[in-house]
Amino acid sequence: xxxxxxxxxxxxxxxxxxxxxxxxxxxxxxxxxxxxxxxxxxxxxxxxxxxxxxxxxxxxxxxxxxxxxxxxxxxxxxxxxxxxxxxxxxxxxxxxxxxxxxxxxxxxxxxxxxxxxxxxxxxxxxxxxxxxxxxxxxxxxxxxxxxxxxxxxxxxxxxxxxxxxxxxxxxxxxxxxxxxxxxxxxxxxxxxxxxxxxxxxxxxxxxxxxxxxxxxxxxxxxxxxxxxxxxxxxxxxxxxxxxxxxxxxxxxxxxxxxxxxxxxxxxxxxxxxxxxxxxxxxxxxxxxxxxxxxxxxxxxxxxxxxxxxxxxxxxxxxxxxxxxxxxxxxxxxxxxxxxxxxxxxxxxxxxxxxxxxxxxxxxxxxxxxxxxxxxxxxxxxxxxxxxxxxxxxxxxxxxxxxxxxxxxxxxxxxxxxxxxxxxxxxxxxxxxxxxxxxxxxxxxxxxxxxxxxxxxxxxxxxxxxxxxxxxxxxxxxxxxxxxxxxxxxxxxxxxxxxxxxxxxxxxxxxxxxxxxxxx
Amino acid sequence: xxxxxxxxxxxxxxxxxxxxxxxxxxxxxxxxxxxxxxxxxxxxxxxxxxxxxxxxxxxxxxxxxxxxxxxxxxxxxxxxxxxxxxxxxxxxxxxxxxxxxxxxxxxxxxxxxxxxxxxxxxxxxxxxxxxxxxxxxxxxxxxxxxxxxxxxxxxxxxxxxxxxxxxxxxxxxxxxxxxxxxxxxxxxxxxxxxxxxxxxxxxxxxxxxxxxxxxxxxxxxxxxxxxxxxxxxxxxxxxxxxxxxxxxxxxxxxxxxxxxxxxxxxxxxxxxxxxxxxxxxxxxxxxxxxxxxx
Numbered sequence: 001x002x003x004x005x006x007x008x009x010x011x012x013x014x015x016x017x018x019x020x021x022x023x024x025x026x027x028x029x030x031x032x033x034x035x036x037x038x039x040x041x042x043x044x045x046x047x048x049x050x051x052x053x054x055x056x057x058x059x060x061x062x063x064x065x066x067x068x069x070x071x072x073x074x075x076x077x078x079x080x081x082x083x084x085x086x087x088x089x090x091x092x093x094x095x096x097x098x099x100x101x102x103x104x105x106x107x108x109x110x111x112x113x114x115x116x117x118x119x120x121x122x123x124x125x126x127x128x129x130x131x132x133x134x135x136x137x138x139x140x141x142x143x144x145x146x147x148x149x150x151x152x153x154x155x156x157x158x159x160x161x162x163x164x165x166x167x168x169x170x171x172x173x174x175x176x177x178x179x180x181x182x183x184x185x186x187x188x189x190x191x192x193x194x195x196x197x198x199x200x201x202x203x204x205x206x207x208x209x210x211x212x213x214x215x216x217x218x219x220x221x222x223x224x225x226x227x228x229x230x231x232x233x234x235x236x237x238x239x240x241x242x243x244x245x246x247x248x249x250x251x252x253x254x255x256x257x258x259x260x261x262x263x264x265x266x267x268x269x270x271x272x273x274x275x276x277x278x279x280x281x282x283x284x285x286x287x288x289x290x291x292x293x294x295x296x297x298x299x300x301x302x303x304x305x306x307x308x309x310x311x312x313x314x315x316x317x318x319x320x321x322x323x324x325x326x327x328x329x330x331x332x333x334x335x336x337x338x339x340x341x342x343x344x345x346x347x348x349x350x351x352x353x354x355x356x357x358x359x360x361x362x363x364x365x366x367x368x369x370x371x372x373x374x375x376x377x378x379x380x381x382x383x384x385x386x387x388x389x390x391x392x393x394x395x396x397x398x399x400x401x402x403x404x405x406x407x408x409x410x411x412x413x414x415x416x417x418x419x420x421x422x423x424x425x426x427x428x429x430x431x432x433x434x435x436x437x438x439x440x441x442x443x444x445x446x447x448x449x450x451x452x453x454x455x456x457x458x459x460x461x462x463x464x465x466x467x468x469x470x471x472x473x474x475x476x477x478x479x480x481x482x483x484x485x486x487x488x489x490x491x492x493x494x495x496x497x498x499x500x501x502x503x504x505x506x507x508x509x510x511x512x513x514x515x516x517x518x519x
Numbered sequence: 520x521x522x523x524x525x526x527x528x529x530x531x532x533x534x535x536x537x538x539x540x541x542x543x544x545x546x547x548x549x550x551x552x553x554x555x556x557x558x559x560x561x562x563x564x565x566x567x568x569x570x571x572x573x574x575x576x577x578x579x580x581x582x583x584x585x586x587x588x589x590x591x592x593x594x595x596x597x598x599x600x601x602x603x604x605x606x607x608x609x610x611x612x613x614x615x616x617x618x619x620x621x622x623x624x625x626x627x628x629x630x631x632x633x634x635x636x637x638x639x640x641x642x643x644x645x646x647x648x649x650x651x652x653x654x655x656x657x658x659x660x661x662x663x664x665x666x667x668x669x670x671x672x673x674x675x676x677x678x679x680x681x682x683x684x685x686x687x688x689x690x691x692x693x694x695x696x697x698x699x700x701x702x703x704x705x706x707x708x709x710x711x712x713x714x715x716x717x718x719x720x721x722x723x724x725x726x727x728x729x730x731x732x733x734x735x736x737x738x739x740x741x742x743x744x745x746x747x748x749x750x751x752x753x754x755x756x757x758x759x760x761x762x763x764x765x766x767x768x769x770x771x772x773x774x775x776x777x778x779x780x781x782x783x784x785x786x787x788x789x790x791x792x793x794x795x796x797x798x799x800x801x802x803x804x805x806x807x808x809x810x811x812x813x
Binding site: 127128130131132133134135136137138141145146149150 | 630633639640641644
C-alpha cells in the first residue's frame, strides 16, 4: 500500500488539469486539421490513381518517420518560415510548442483517414453508383447523398485509428515545448520518478481509450443508422473536450516561463529558478523536457524567458566553434556573441557539467588508467556508451582527433542507465557528466583531459531578449550566481535520481536552496 | 399456346396530339398515329477498349410512343449498351439518338436522366435509404416539396401493389427480391416519366414472382401510357410482354418486329431464338400430359 500512499500521486494529480487540457487541445486541433486536409484529398484522389498513389505513398512515408523525429523536424522548419514571414510580411509567429506539434500530429493522422476514406468510397458497389447516375444525380449529389453515407462506417474506423495515434504520439510533443501528458513521462524518466511515468502512461491510455470508445459509439450509430447512438457519441466527445479545455482557458499566460532540457539536473535547476522567481513575487511556470536543439531557439524567440545552459554546449553546438579557449576567455566571447542576439548571459551558477569519460575506479586503477591518454592505448579492446547526443557532438570528434581514440564498439543509452551499465561492466567506459551524482554513488572516476579536448561547461543563466532590462528578474536570480558548487550539484542530482517523495525536482530544489545557504 | 398471346399484333398506335402536347399519364392510347417515335437510334455505334471491342455496330431502331419494345439477346450482345446510350449513361461513338425528337447529345444528361425512368437489373436501390426515400429520390433532385414527395411515394406504393404502412420506412435489405424490384419500378416512375428503360428488370426473380411482376408492369405501361424499352435474354418473356421485339447479336441488330414478323425473318439465329420457347412448351406438354397446372 506504500505505493498508493506515495505523495507523488497527489503531485501528479495536481498537474493533471494543465497537462491533460493541453494534451486534448493539441490532439483535437491536430485531428481536426488532419481531417480537414485528408477528407478533401481523399475525395479528390479517389478516381485519380496517380494522385492517390502519390498521396498514400507520402502519408505512408510520414508514418515511418518516428514520432519524436517528426515533431522535432517541424520546429526548425517553422522557425525558418517565421523568419521569412517576418522579413516579407512584417510578422512572425511562435514556432515553439503548439504550432509544430499540431502540424506534425496532423500529418501523422493523415494515413488512416486517407486510406479508409479512399477504401470506403471505392468500396461502394458499382451498380449503386450507376443507379445514382441513372436517377439523375450530378457527381456531387452522388458523392453527398450516396457515396459518402455508404463509406462513412469505413471512414469512421480510420478516424478512430487516427485519433488513437494522435493522442498517443502527442505525448512526444513535450520536447518541442508543447505541454502534454508526455510531461509526466519525460520528467519521470529523467528523474527516476516512476510514479510520474506510470501516471502519464495511464492518463494517455485512458484518454485514448475513452475517445476511441466514444468514436466507436458514433461509428456504431452510423453503421446501424441509429441517430441516438451517433448523437450520444458526439455529445460525449464535445463534453470531454469542453471539460479539459475549461481549466486551460482560465490559466493566465503572463507568467515567466522557465525552460528545462531533458535531464534531471535541468529539472532541478528550472524548479530552483521558478521557486526564486515566485519568492520574489514573480509568477513563474516551468516548461520542462525541451530538446537541447529547441530550447536555445525558444529563448532567442522569447517563447521561454529563462533557462540554464552550459558554456561549452553553446560554444560548440550553437556557435559551431571548434577551437577551445581557457574558461574565462570562452565565457567572455560567449557573452559577446549572445549579446548580438540580445540574449543576456546573467552569470555562472558556479559548477561545470562537462562531458567526461568515466569508468569504475577499481578497474581504472587495475589498468593504470588515469587520463584519456592512458585510455587511448587500450581503447581498441574496449566499448564505450554515451547519451543520445554525444556521438554526434563536436566534443566526441575532438576527443577522437586529439587522443586518437578508437573503441571496439560504441552504444547509445538513456543517460540514467549508462552509469549502472559501466558499473556492472556491461560497457567499459561511458561519456558521463561531471556533475552527475551517480559518479559518487557507483564509485566511478572521471578521467583527466590533459590536452583539453573538451571545452569548459560552466552552467550559465540565460535571459530571453524581451527580459534584457528586467531588473526584478535579475535581482531574483542574483542570489544563485556563483553559489552552486560541483559537490552541491552532484548531491542534488543524486537526490533527484532517488525514487521517493523527496526526490521530486521541487523538493530537491528546496534542499539545494538550503544547502547553498539561501534565506 | 403461343397463339393465345393477345398483344403484339402490331405496334401500338401513336398519339395524334404530337410532340410537345403531351397531356399527362392518362392520355388514351387508342387515339394515336403511327410513325411518331419517342426514341430513335440512327446508325449508332459504340466501341470499348479503344475500339477493339465493338459493343454496338451501326444500329438503327425506332420505338413508337406507347410501345413496349423488348430487346432480346445473349449476354455480350450489346443490348444493355444500347439501352444506356439512350439516357447517356454511356456516350455513343457514332450515329444519332433522339429522345422525344431531341438529339441526346444536345441535351443536359442530368436533366435527360431525370425525365426518363430507369429500372436496374438488381433493383439498384440505395441501401442506406428507406423505401420511401428511394422512391422519392428523383422528385427530390427535381426540388419537389417534402409533402409532394411523400404523397407521391404512397401513390406509387399503391401502384406497384406494395402495402404503404408496412413498406415505406423499411430498408432495401429487409425486402424480398420481388418487393425490391417493385420499389425499383416505383422509383423509376416517381417523376412521371413518359419513357421507361428497363435492364433485365425481372431476370433475377423466381418464376412465379417474375410472371406476376411482368403482368403488373404490362398493365402499368398501358395505364400510364408509357413508352418502354425492356431488355431480356428470355424470348418467351419478350413474346408475352412486348409489342415488338428487337434481336441483338454481337452488337448488330439482326431483326425487329412483331413475333409474327420475326418468324418471317430468314435469319437462322432469330429462328433458333423463336423456336426455343415452343420447344420448351412441347417438352413441357409431354412431361405434363394433362396440360400441367393449367
